Amino acid sequence: MKSAIIERLTRYVTINTQSDPYSETTPSTLQQWDLLRLLEEELKAMGLETDMDEYGYLFATLPSNIDKDVPTIGFLAHVDTSPDFNAANVKPQVIEQYDGGVIQLGDSGREIDPAVFPDMQKVKGHTLMTTDGTSLLGADDKAGIVEIMEAMHYFTTHPDVPHGRIRVAFTPDEEIGRGPHRFDVERFDADFAYTMDGSQLGELQYESFNAAEAVVTFEGVNVHPGSAKHKMVNALNLATYFNQLLPAEEVPEHTEGYEGFYHLMHLEGNVEKATAQYIIRDHDRELFEKRKQQMIHIQREINARYHYQPINIVIKDQYHNMVEKILPHPHIIDLAKAVFADLEITPNTEPIRGGTDGSQLSYMGLPTPNIFTGCDNFHGPYEYASIDVMTLATQVIIGIAQKATETELEQ
Ligand SMILES: [Zn+2]
Structure with missing residues (x-):
């Protein structure tokens, strides 16, 4: 054979x-x-x-x-x-x-x-x-x-x-x-x-994992940096801030076995607009749903501080x-x-x-x-x-x- x-x-x-x-x-x-x-x-x-x-x-x-x-x-x-x-x-x-x-x-x-x-x-x-x-x-x-x-x-x-x-x-x-x-x-x-x-x-x-993809967009307000106080909203800073509020240890490079994660795969943008692409993974369905909720929770908390909704999230399940x-x-x-x-x-x-x-x-x-x-x-x-x-x-x-x-x- x-x-x-x-x-x-x-x-x-x-x-x-x-x-x-x-x-x-x-x-x-x-x-x-x-x-x-x-x-x-x-x-x-x-x-x-x-x-x-x-x-x-x-x-x-x-x-x-x-x-x-x-x-x-x-x-x-x-x-x-x-x-x-x-x-x-x-x-x-x-x-x-x-x-x-x-x-x-x-x-x-x-x-x-x-x-x-x-x-x-x-x-x-x-x-x-x-x-x-x-x-x-x-x-x-x-x-x-x-x-x-x-x-x-x-x-x-x-x-x-x-x-x-x-x-x-x-x-x-x-x-x-x-x-x-x-x-x-x-x-x-x-x-x-x-x-x-x-x-x-x-x-x-x-x-296998439960899997979802999240695309997070950050809408900024671009003003000349010299006169930006209380006016400028920097989409890039929003994006990095958003990412920092996710649990730092729950990423692919720090997890194994049954441990799930958020994975920031792609980040791009400028002051006016930024986009972050994540994948979310967890074997446990309940924890998987919680992970998705967690992202939405962070989004709402940040958005509540602004007079407009700077952060938008689209989450799509990929497989279970x-x-x-x-x-x-x-x-x-x-x-x-x-x-x-x-x-x-x-x-x-x-x-x-x-x-x-x-x-x-x-x-x-x-x-x-x-x-x-x-x-x-x-x-x-x-x-x-x-x-x-x-x-x-x-x-x-x-x-x-x-x-x-x-x-x-x-x-
Ligand atoms: Zn194959």
Whole structure:
């Protein structure tokens, strides 16, 4: 299986599928169609039935080969890669039997140094794929695609191995936060699903942040500084004052685990007008709502001191913690954990300090935890994939489909 995975991953990562946050279309870039169409062909060649819509949501079905009534399980991965770093001309390099030392990335002068990336010790002895240092690898999430494709290949070439109805989805624009936007849960028609979009071996994620974005605008009054007393309102000073009233320790650089934060991402302006862009994150829904209230409270307090309303806030929820939608169906997690146990993989269910497509899909009616893919150092030149861990992730997909036929599962 390892050489098939290397061959397939090489084929997919060399197709540039970078998404574009400034595009209004879905998919955001035409180049994502290149991989979607290739996958559609390959799924058909394996004998799966495919259905792709005008937005680039490619679905496929592996029909059940048993008489028993078992749930339909979905497996999802995204075709796009991050807009944060060059994604053109990806030149993968394969390292056999990684010795745990420094990896030179081609002639780029860049290297993966275990002193900087201590987690490299966990993949010592593995076969790795990296870039030549000039681009990202895009194993996020092409590793997930490879694992799903290899699992489907396994089932179509081992018709004696029992499985229920399997649905596959390859989707665009995850990296720009629009993965589930046009995902038709009804058309997908699965009882539950897993995104193959995690990182290190053992990750099984079903707790994400609650997430919102806040855009705060500050309206100033510009007067000549020489005669400004009691007249000028400096929008920049208002903005920095507003920010100071937020709890100084509750920022990404001082938080971890279940601790939430306010993150000032962008600040610009002049005396007349300033704009501050924040993201708000918390695993706990109540604390999340309180954070939003806190910002509004500060806004009102400051505004009350002026004869006009200098501060305006627009807060938009982005996604919610999927745990609320997954815990009522514990068998989805138990099934994955049972397969992990068979493969002697220790599950790591630490909460994600972020979101996945599953965070939104779970609220759209498709409970969708996230499983490891075996790649790490995403979105930049130091990205790598462990072919050994990818092999295990493929076995997890096969195992989940197979195990679901053994036990009576509530739907
Ligand atoms: Zn991803």
